[in-house]
Amino acid sequence: xxxxxxDVSHVRDRASATLEAKPGRARAADPKPAARRRPAKDxxxxxxxxxxxRAVMSPDSGEASSLEGEAAERLTASARMxxxxxxxxxxxxxxxxxxxxxxxxxxxxxxxLGEDRFDELCRAYILAHPSDGPNLNFxxxxxxxxxxxxxxxPFPERAFAxxxxxxxxxxxxxxxxPASDPLTAEGLRDVPxxxxxxxxxxANTASKLLAFDYPVNAYFQTVRTDGDPSLPSPLPxxxxxxxxxxxxxxxxxxxxxxxxLRSLFxxxxxxxxxxxxxxxxxxxxETQAAQRVLAWFRxxxxxxxxxxxxxx
Amino acid sequence: MSNRFGLxxxxxxxxxxxxxxxxxxxxxxxVDWFEILSENFMQTAGRPLYFLxxxxxxxxxxMHGVSLSIGSTDPIDRAYLTELRALRDRTRAKWVSDHxxxxxxxxxxxxxLLPMPYTEEALRHVVAxxxxxxxxxxxxxxxxxxxxxxxxxxxxxxxxxxxxxxxxEADCALLLDVNNVYVSAFNHGFDPQAYFAAVPFDRVxxxxxxxxxxxxxxxxxxxxxxxxxxxxxxxxxAWQRTGxxxxxxxxxxxxxxxEETHGEALKAKSFMAxxx
Numbered sequence: 001x002x003x004x005x006x007d008v009s010h011v012r013d014r015a016s017a018t019l020e021a022k023p024g025r026a027r028a029a030d031p032k033p034a035a036r037r038r039p040a041k042d043x044x045x046x047x048x049x050x051x052x053x054r055a056v057m058s059p060d061s062g063e064a065s066s067l068e069g070e071a072a073e074r075l076t077a078s079a080r081m082x083x084x085x086x087x088x089x090x091x092x093x094x095x096x097x098x099x100x101x102x103x104x105x106x107x108x109x110x111x112x113l114g115e116d117r118f119d120e121l122c123r124a125y126i127l128a129h130p131s132d133g134p135n136l137n138f139x140x141x142x143x144x145x146x147x148x149x150x151x152x153x154p155f156p157e158r159a160f161a162x163x164x165x166x167x168x169x170x171x172x173x174x175x176x177x178p179a180s181d182p183l184t185a186e187g188l189r190d191v192p193x194x195x196x197x198x199x200x201x202x203a204n205t206a207s208k209l210l211a212f213d214y215p216v217n218a219y220f221q222t223v224r225t226d227g228d229p230s231l232p233s234p235l236p237x238x239x240x241x242x243x244x245x246x247x248x249x250x251x252x253x254x255x256x257x258x259x260x261l262r263s264l265f266x267x268x269x270x271x272x273x274x275x276x277x278x279x280x281x282x283x284x285x286e287t288q289a290a291q292r293v294l295a296w297f298r299x300x301x302x303x304x305x306x307x308x309x310x311x312x
Numbered sequence: 313m314s315n316r317f318g319l320x321x322x323x324x325x326x327x328x329x330x331x332x333x334x335x336x337x338x339x340x341x342x343v344d345w346f347e348i349l350s351e352n353f354m355q356t357a358g359r360p361l362y363f364l365x366x367x368x369x370x371x372x373x374x375m376h377g378v379s380l381s382i383g384s385t386d387p388i389d390r391a392y393l394t395e396l397r398a399l400r401d402r403t404r405a406k407w408v409s410d411h412x413x414x415x416x417x418x419x420x421x422x423x424x425l426l427p428m429p430y431t432e433e434a435l436r437h438v439v440a441x442x443x444x445x446x447x448x449x450x451x452x453x454x455x456x457x458x459x460x461x462x463x464x465x466x467x468x469x470x471x472x473x474x475x476x477x478x479x480x481e482a483d484c485a486l487l488l489d490v491n492n493v494y495v496s497a498f499n500h501g502f503d504p505q506a507y508f509a510a511v512p513f514d515r516v517x518x519x520x521x522x523x524x525x526x527x528x529x530x531x532x533x534x535x536x537x538x539x540x541x542x543x544x545x546x547x548x549x550a551w552q553r554t555g556x557x558x559x560x561x562x563x564x565x566x567x568x569x570x571e572e573t574h575g576e577a578l579k580a581k582s583f584m585a586x587x588x
Contacts (some may be wrong), residue, residue, distance in 0.1 A: 016349075016411065016425060017522070017535035018380045018459060019565040045434050046385040048464060049417040049426075054424055056422055067370075076463045079501050080529040089530065102422075133423040134379035135355045136394045178357035206358065246362045289488040 004221050004250045017095055029311050048074065056090045057130065098126050099140065105140040106168045108223045109147075109161060110230060121161075124152055137176060144169055160231055163212040167220060167250075170208045170241045174248050179206040180307030184245075188301065191309055196272040196303045200311030201264045207242035207305050211258060217250055249302070256280035257296055261305075268310065314555050317452050317485050319407055319517045322372050322558040326577045331562070333363050335570040343371060343574060347560050348403065354395045361402075367402040370446035374518065374558070375400055376487075380410035382441050382455070383428045384417055393448050402534075406558075407517060409454035409487040412438070412475060414443065429464035430474040435481070442482035453519050456487040457477065459495040459524075459533035471496065472510035479515045486511070489520035490546040491539070491562075495531045502544055512551040521547050521580065524561040535564035538576055547580060548587035559584070 038232040051074060055067050070082045073084040103110050110118040129142045147155075148162035155161070165248055182204060191199060203209075215232050217239040222229045238249045238258035253261060260279045263273035277293040278286055300306065323344030323461070328336075335341070346367060353364050367373065377396065381389075400408055411427040428434050446453050449502075457475055469477075479486050488511060490504075497504045523537035539547075539561070551559065561577035 016376070016562070017423070018461075018533045020431050030493055042385045043431065044431070044466070045437055046417075047431065048429050048466065049414060052426060053417045053420065053422065056424070056426070058422065073463055076465055078499060078530075083462070086462040089532065090422075090424060090426065091579055093424055097423055131416075131423060132390055132419055133355075133421060134381070136416075136423060137351075137355050161409070174358070176356040176358040178358070189549075242357065246359045248359070 004217075004224070018089070035229075041087055051092075055087055056094050059127070095123055095126055098131065098136075099123065101136045102140050102143070104141060105172050105174075106165060108220045109143075109164050109168060111223050112164060112219070113157065113161065121151055123148075124150075137172075139236060140172070141169065159218070159234070160214045163214045163216045164219065166212070167210060167216045167241070169240065170210055171248055171250075174206050174241050174243050174300075177243065178245055179204040182202045182304035183301060183306040183308055185298075185301060188309065191311065195311045196221075197269065199270050200267045200310045200312070201270070201306045202308040202310060203265045204242060204307045205304055207240060207265075209238070209240050209253075209258070212236065212240045217252055220250070225278075240305065242303065242305055249303070256292075260296065261300065262294055264306075286295055313407070314514075315485065315517045315557060316514045316518060317407075317454075319485070320558070321556050322371075322374070322406065322575050324559045324580050325561075326573055327376075327560065327562045327564070328364075328367060329567055329573075331438075331567045332570040334575070337363065337366050338444045338548040340370060341570065341574065345372040345374065345375045345406075345558065346561075347374050347562075348405070350375045350380050350396060350399060350408070353399055353403075354392075364403065368405075371404050373405050375403065375408045376456075376559075377408065377410040378425065379415055380444065380560070381415040381421075382410060382444070383414035383426075383434065384410065385414075385437070385533065386417055386419065388441060388444060394446065396505075396582040399448055400451075400580075407448060407451065407454050409456055409518065410486075411458045412455045412478065413458045413494070427458070427460040427462055427464070428474070430467035430469045430471060433476055435474060438478050439441065442478065446482070446484060452471055452485040452517075454485040454487040456489050456520065457492050457496075459492040459497055459499075459506050461530060461532075463500055466576075470502065470506075470510075471500075472507040476510050476512055479512055482517070484516045485517045487518045487520060488516045488550055490521070490525060490536050491520065491522040491543045492533060492551050494540075494543050494546055495524055495533045498531045508546075508550065508553065511550075511553075513555075515552075516550070516554045518551055518558045518560060519547060519554070520560055520562055522564075527552040536566055539579070544553075544579065544583045548583035551580075551584045552587035 022164045071084040072086045073105055075087060087189050088234050099119060102122045113307050123144050144162050144165040145159060215237040219229055219232055236255040240253060250303050256277055260273050260277040262278045273295055274290060278289040281289045281292060324342060325345035325347060328346040329350045353360050356459050412426045442453055492508050493504050521539050522535045523539055524536040525532045525536060559580045563573050
């Protein structure tokens with residue numbers, strides 16, 4: 001089975017520095033209307049903040065001219081800059097910061113679409129899904145669904161991009177997921193022979209099983225090893241993403257492997273999983289199929305994909 | 313003078329960044345202390361904590377946040393505070409800091425350090441919230457002066473007066489970022505010495521230095537590149553006024569090797585010695 005690691009530097013730090021934008025890029029997203037009744041004592045401060053946030057988060061187009069007048073009233077000019085130009089430092093930084101976050105989370109999707117198209121995609125995403133929490137770790141969580149159903153046309157790579165975003169977001173989820181203590185070969189030896197057929201395995205919380213319409217893990221790996229592959233044609237594929245200690249791994253799965261692992265992750269009994277493996281390995285007899293599945297099973301256990309075993 | 317909170321002088325440290333994790337954990341270099349970015353280790357139960365625990369076991373750490381949003385008129389996020397306190401307890405952080413700013417309003421977060429209008433209303437608002445946060449943490453909060461690029465027409469006092477009054481009235485600590493003083497001084501045309509003259513240095517528990525990016529019309533606090541001599545000299549001045557507190561270099565863009573980053577931080581010692 002092919003296994004690939006994700007480098008630790010995959011996730012960039014979220015720092016307190018001010019970001020500078022590339023020129024000529026648009027902004028996104030008005031803050032949503034105030035949902036709570038405010039005490040009157042904060043009214044002026046609230047008003048200043050609602051205006052400033054709208055000015056920072058609103059797209060360039062259509063807003064700039066009215067903002068110039070408002071900025072001149074609410075902000076002061078410096079000896080070198082007018083009020084609106086000073087405001088623009090914040091306006092330029094807003095989307096740039098969030099786009100950088102999405103580049104961190106989706107480096108291969110960025111590669112696939114090219115920087116400019118990925119930038120456009122991100123700015124549309126920011127407009128549709130502005131950040132609503134204190135932490136950027138999960139800001140990009142809607143990207144796969146956004147690619148599949150919301151991203152504006154033209155988007156000829158839509159289905160491939162959605163699959164690739166699913167893989168990349170799963171890596172982020174696995175990075176941040178709690179890890180269970182893995183089930184070991186020693187732990188398995190404690191299971192009585194007669195209990196095996198009805199036993200069910202518990203998947204490690206830091207492991208995710210994925211099925212795709214495109215071979216996105218192969219594409220991902222080629223890009224990560226400095227290749228520049230053309231976008232692939234549809235071809236069903238499956239991958240399991242899991243963490244072992246600090247390392248995140250991706251393991252390719254054949255269709256029979258996927259069927260067995262999906263059965264096990266779905267808490268079906270080992271007997272049922274084995275029968276699914278046999279069915280998927282149609283050209284092998286029962287004994288050969290059992291031996292094949294057992295070999296996979298050993299590999300999965302040693303990789304830490306399971307956290308425990310429940311006896312029927 | 314030493315800080316009134318009795319917080320330790322940890323020496324000269326650097327910001328903990330993922331680019332250096334491998335080097336730090338493999339070779340355990342001699343570093344006085346690390347500052348961690350709080351939010352990098354919140355809303356996660358995975359790999360970031362694996363590295364953090366290893367660092368916190370070997371080095372003193374302090375926590376530096378970017379999302380407390382102490383100046384926002386949105387309600388304080390209690391879930392955020394709860395997680396912040398748990399992280400402080402997990403790492404045995406010497407103190408918790410964040411910025412005198414707001415990051416969002418009406419449920420949206422810009423993830424930027426947005427400027428406050430320096431008004432009496434804003435002052436009362438921030439003081440009440442700092443007191444609330446300190447009560448929750450059971451420890452002083454260190455507030456950092458941010459770099460700013462605008463000033464509100466409604467402001468009725470300069471930034472340094474606002475900062476000093478917040479510190480005094482909320483009885484909180486300060487993290488004085490001398491690069492931010494320099495950046496804001498250039499952007500708004502004030503004298504950094506006027507700023508220093510107003511700062512209650514007995515409340516300063518930490519100093520920040522960083523690089524910045526200079527434009528014709530303004531300076532941006534990018535945390536990139538080596539620290540300029542103007543900023544090092546301000547550091548020496550501020551350090552002397554504190555009587556000796558923890559110093560930390562922030563380097564967040566085009567981050568060089570661990571050795572180069574740490575070497576840049578250690579330049580602080582010569583400016584501290586000259587000031588002393």
